[in-house]
Amino acid sequence: MTFPPTSEQDDVRQEALSALTATFVEQGHAVEYAQQMATASIFQADLELRNAQMSRLLAWLKDSHPDFYPEALALAESVRQEFERRVTGSYSRAGRFF
Structure with a gap:
């Protein structure tokens, strides 16, 4: 599930990028x-x-819902492995990317 960014979020991101870029330029870059x-x-x-969010969520699951924790941990690991395969090109031959 993804949530599209709001225009307000886009504005904040652009302001942050502009401010940080200006700081680096002021430093001589x-x-x-x-x-x-x-x-x-x-x-x-x-x-x-x-x-940090993922770590906190997994810790909360472990404490509050120990019956779901192993499945959540396995899911997190499978996502990591899938991402690693994508990055190393295992998916590129099949034409699948992020």
């Missing part, structure tokens, strides 16, 4: 590199947030 650095920084922060 070329605009092209500053944009890439800002994008990478935001992407890394988003990955860390999602990792």
Whole structure:
């Protein structure tokens, strides 16, 4: 299930990207590199947030719903393996990507 981003979320993301890019430019980086650095920084922060959310959710399941925890853990592992196959190209021959 995915939820489409709202225009407000898009505005906040664009403002964050612009502000971070400007900071990198002020530090002396070329605009092209500053944009890439800002994008990478935001992407890394988003990955860390999602990792923390997943860890918290799994810990909560383990404590509050121990009967569901093993299945949730197995599902998380299968998603990791599927992602790894996609990244390494196992899916590219079949024409399937994210």
